[in-house]
Amino acid sequence: MTPDPAPPAQDALIDRYIYLTKTVMPAKAKAERRDWPVVNDHCFQRIVLDHVCGDVWYNHIARPAYRNMTAAQTAKAIDLCEAIIAGRENLSAMNRQSLRWRGKLR
Numbered sequence: 001m002t003p004d005p006a007p008p009a010q011d012a013l014i015d016r017y018i019y020l021t022k023t024v025m026p027a028k029a030k031a032e033r034r035d036w037p038v039v040n041d042h043c044f045q046r047i048v049l050d051h052v053c054g055d056v057w058y059n060h061i062a063r064p065a066y067r068n069m070t071a072a073q074t075a076k077a078i079d080l081c082e083a084i085i086a087g088r089e090n091l092s093a094m095n096r097q098s099l100r101w102r103g104k105l106r
Contacts (some may be wrong), residue, residue: 047091053073
């Protein structure tokens, strides 16, 4: 049984999240924000989704996340991405916390 397709509004949210994490953030990291601790799209996704969930994201959202997030989770992910891009969130601190949740940083 396949899941019901996402409603159109959710599709637009997912498209925005994907665009921010796969295009905007990696480009900004490579061109402008050399102080950011990551440059790859999957790293931005890990950090943002971990913070959406307050834990390792795949403990709370089935894979692939973009197909299984709720609209509220997707909206929160977009808000976090935009806050990181605008400098209102500290990506380095968020990355450290994400790694702590994963047991990779003490």
